[in-house]
Amino acid sequence: MKRIYLDHSATTPVDPEVAGLMMTYYTEKYGNPSSVHGFGREAKQALEEARKQVAELIGATPQEVVFTSGGTEADNIAILGTVEAKRNKGKHIITSCIEHHAVLETCEYLEKNGFDLTIIPVDEEGIFSVEDVRKAIRPDTILISMMHANNEVGSIQPIAEIGKLAKEHGIVFHVDAVQSFGKIPIQVNEMNIDLLTISSHKIYGPKGVGALYVRKGVRLIPLIHGGGQEKKRRSGTENLPGIIGFGKACELAGQRMAEDAEYLKKLRDKLINGIVERIDYVKINGPLGEKRLPNNVNVSIQFVEGESLLLSLDMLGIAASSGSACTSGSLDPSHVLLAMGLIHEIAHGSLRFSLGRHNTEEEIDYVLEQLPKIVERLRMMSPLYDQVLREQKQAQ
Amino acid sequence: MKRIYLDHSATTPVDPEVAGLMMTYYTEKYGNPSSVHGFGREAKQALEEARKQVAELIGATPQEVVFTSGGTEADNIAILGTVEAKRNKGKHIITSCIEHHAVLETCEYLEKNGFDLTIIPVDEEGIFSVEDVRKAIRPDTILISMMHANNEVGSIQPIAEIGKLAKEHGIVFHVDAVQSFGKIPIQVNEMNIDLLTISSHKIYGPKGVGALYVRKGVRLIPLIHGGGQEKKRRSGTENLPGIIGFGKACELAGQRMAEDAEYLKKLRDKLINGIVERIDYVKINGPLGEKRLPNNVNVSIQFVEGESLLLSLDMLGIAASSGSACTSGSLDPSHVLLAMGLIHEIAHGSLRFSLGRHNTEEEIDYVLEQLPKIVERLRMMSPLYDQVLREQKQAQ
Amino acid sequence: MYTEKVMDHFTNPRNVGEIENADGVGEVGNAKCGDIMRIYLDIEGDTIKDVKFKTFGCGAAVATSSMVTEMVKGKTIDEALVISNAAVAEALGGLPPAKMHCSNLAADALHAAIKDYHDKQQIKE
Amino acid sequence: MYTEKVMDHFTNPRNVGEIENADGVGEVGNAKCGDIMRIYLDIEGDTIKDVKFKTFGCGAAVATSSMVTEMVKGKTIDEALVISNAAVAEALGGLPPAKMHCSNLAADALHAAIKDYHDKQQIKE
Ligand SMILES: Cc1ncc(COP(=O)(O)O)c(C=O)c1O
Numbered sequence A, B: 001m002k003r004i005y006l007d008h009s010a011t012t013p014v015d016p017e018v019a020g021l022m023m024t025y026y027t028e029k030y031g032n033p034s035s036v037h038g039f040g041r042e043a044k045q046a047l048e049e050a051r052k053q054v055a056e057l058i059g060a061t062p063q064e065v066v067f068t069s070g071g072t073e074a075d076n077i078a079i080l081g082t083v084e085a086k087r088n089k090g091k092h093i094i095t096s097c098i099e100h101h102a103v104l105e106t107c108e109y110l111e112k113n114g115f116d117l118t119i120i121p122v123d124e125e126g127i128f129s130v131e132d133v134r135k136a137i138r139p140d141t142i143l144i145s146m147m148h149a150n151n152e153v154g155s156i157q158p159i160a161e162i163g164k165l166a167k168e169h170g171i172v173f174h175v176d177a178v179q180s181f182g183k184i185p186i187q188v189n190e191m192n193i194d195l196l197t198i199s200s201h202k203i204y205g206p207k208g209v210g211a212l213y214v215r216k217g218v219r220l221i222p223l224i225h226g227g228g229q230e231k232k233r234r235s236g237t238e239n240l241p242g243i244i245g246f247g248k249a250c251e252l253a254g255q256r257m258a259e260d261a262e263y264l265k266k267l268r269d270k271l272i273n274g275i276v277e278r279i280d281y282v283k284i285n286g287p288l289g290e291k292r293l294p295n296n297v298n299v300s301i302q303f304v305e306g307e308s309l310l311l312s313l314d315m316l317g318i319a320a321s322s323g324s325a326c327t328s329g330s331l332d333p334s335h336v337l338l339a340m341g342l343i344h345e346i347a348h349g350s351l352r353f354s355l356g357r358h359n360t361e362e363e364i365d366y367v368l369e370q371l372p373k374i375v376e377r378l379r380m381m382s383p384l385y386d387q388v389l390r391e392q393k394q395a396q
Numbered sequence C, D: 001m002y003t004e005k006v007m008d009h010f011t012n013p014r015n016v017g018e019i020e021n022a023d024g025v026g027e028v029g030n031a032k033c034g035d036i037m038r039i040y041l042d043i044e045g046d047t048i049k050d051v052k053f054k055t056f057g058c059g060a061a062v063a064t065s066s067m068v069t070e071m072v073k074g075k076t077i078d079e080a081l082v083i084s085n086a087a088v089a090e091a092l093g094g095l096p097p098a099k100m101h102c103s104n105l106a107a108d109a110l111h112a113a114i115k116d117y118h119d120k121q122q123i124k125e
């Protein structure tokens, strides 16, 4: 069976060029960058080369890049490390209601430990307002942590404006850019970002690697203590092959970003328009056009449940994801969709297609051919659809 | 130039079988284990398979294995997670003076934050005494964290006895087994270990992966918050290819352990005996025989400095490591050698050769041929050697 | 995640549909939680002659609904009453732990339908 | 880590050895810190006619010792006195940041040797 992967926001395949490079570092150039000998020195040099590649993509200096085990750890270092360093300055944190769990759970952990949390709402497109953030700022605000683009609905946030605000008030500004990094431009200086979380496995790099950009002068207490690697900011033997893969993936992302974005927007809009044309009672979640990530499609399909949709798609080889509670093991559907004002039953029936570089028009055509049939089948099974059927009958 | 790698305690090459398997997961089976679709399910299955492979090597159940980004993170989770969970029970921690920085720095961070630390000394062989631990136990002791085998001098510790003691007193017992794991047998139940740190890149697996064994029922507050992976004990998208590589490396280690150990002991003793025969004024650090890791050689060479030795060896393609301060960027030489009673100038002149599966007798012969020449050259340059030369002259 | 049997029942659910003027109809769950199951019973004497279901929910919800209809068709009411959610899950070869609780309500829907039948009977009497 | 020039001076150190009955001998560092440098001077008039060194220490310690001996050979004492540790490091194409502080003492050893020479001269006078 042909497999169509439309879940690139969950994770991406590793680019073959990246994987090939990594292999060399697994089996031949396997030195520990801390070692004095030749193996160690070649490792160290490759490590610093990768640091440059990452820094370049966000307009940072290499010294400001701290490698981590992924986006989640970077978010944790940023938030926990800042509040630990600023403990005496205040205990108020601002974040948004559509953050990834890596940010939200961390902030809630802090709230349980005596910190004050203000959670900024979003509008129906999933975008938060600069004005709301301005109003939330208090004299004891020590951190603003807000994402650049949302992982579920692809909404791009007014980060530069919030950066300006944070700077004016001297508040540390952390941005989770895991989903936007490598897809749309990010410039930490222009955007006044102090801490930026990025992750490798969302941009055709390996899993298990990420980085935190730490603006020169911004102090963080480390989360992980030990040998003092990464200038004492993150201890542990460096995941060198992973880091090198990440560096290479950044280089490739920089080269391909514009072209990829244009191509993905075409596919994205084809899929969005096709769904709206072919299926009744659907709602596209998130903004349309330039405020949306080039690769994100999110749609709520009324009267059916997300996991059933996913399973049905999966049986045809189509891999997507859903905001349904059933796919996350939690009781509630996507906190992002709920925050955007969707009611539970609609949120349960949502699908996310996240496109990637290797997807084709034919694949989109196939999805557009199959999805209506799946929806029809599930709706015929759904007690919620009875009402619609009855109305249709009456109208005839 | 032929390169001879004798620094396996720093890191190992990845076994080609392991690396090959990982490649598949980078480029083909790249799903996120949390995803519902086929890509996700095959990832999830592989993840659980790897968990079994790791568990098997330590006599644990798969559910007790939590994957981390490496040994350092596992040490941090074990220590910080335990004290956070036991905060109300007490604030006394017992550790040893020869622990890795991942343990020592973490404990010292806690000491700065109000915890009490007892650091158990070692004897001149680098082994701590069960009696000392017994005496250190207080009613408010919440954690004992002690290593299984030392990374510098290869000394194997009386872990089972300390485990018994910890159990008698109801104290959580954490063991850093990064250096012993895969080299000598470990059984978490027989040894009464509650938390065990292991790392992949020391056993021919990839860097950037490790695990913490967490005995069923032992509570830990997570260090990294987020999506709730690893049964909420360690959030973040799983480093699946890394984990799979680690699993495979564990399987191979299990199969090869006895044979490897026998072979390595032979090489080890050949190197130790060769050095002692060929060079004056040397001291083997750490125990001889069964209390020493099969692959560890550590020797102090008087009147010369470690980094100079390393550089000289490196120019001949021989990769080793040293307890010299100069190789670590710190001011003091190895805290382990100092704890064993070596004076600074002797500790500065120490070399560690850590052997691996692929080393040969010929390689050892080459080292034994070259090392005396290097030492001779450096000693002729050393003001500390003048005294010896003068005495030699007088004796003539 | 799901057993083959679950996937079979999800892909080819048995007895989907409605029974017009059913002798008993039971509905459990709610859309907010993402699971609604409705079961229709056609009863003659003490025997369940026909049974249909409609379900909004995840794979487990659909499969358990389908399974329970297969289990009760042709059975007596008393036999149907002893069928538990656990028994349905077991008949499917088990469910993932996360699903045992939330989507495993098909027996409840069945029992609600039987109760509805009894209620209607009482009114008739 | 080290520049080629450092490695060259480490591998082929210039002027290793002692000068018997040297006019000035200077020693800095101590074994505890892992670095000892001893410099011997042979001085005629105001000129450093010969210079030798012995060093216990890391690569940087050996290379800076070697470098400083090259820099002063044939120079006057006044010229030698203005050579700083930083100048020695620079002549080697730089040192790793971690080494700038701890192992970069060769100029100090040189100055100690010159001081020793002056002290001896005073005694003679
Ligand atoms: C917005 C956002 N932040 C953080 C993360 C976590 O990153 P990682 O998967 O590298 O731990 C993700 C990905 O799941 C994400 O989409």
Ligand SMILES: Cc1ncc(COP(=O)(O)O)c(C=O)c1O
Residues within 6 Å of the ligand: A235, A236, A237, B009, B010, B069, B070, B071, B072, B073, B075, B100, B102, B147, B149, B150, B151, B176, B177, B178, B179, B199, B200, B201, B209, B210
């Ligand atoms: C005894 C010991 N503990 C912990 C570590 C840290 O493990 P990792 O390199 O996987 O972070 C090491 C390795 O450097 C070690 O030797």
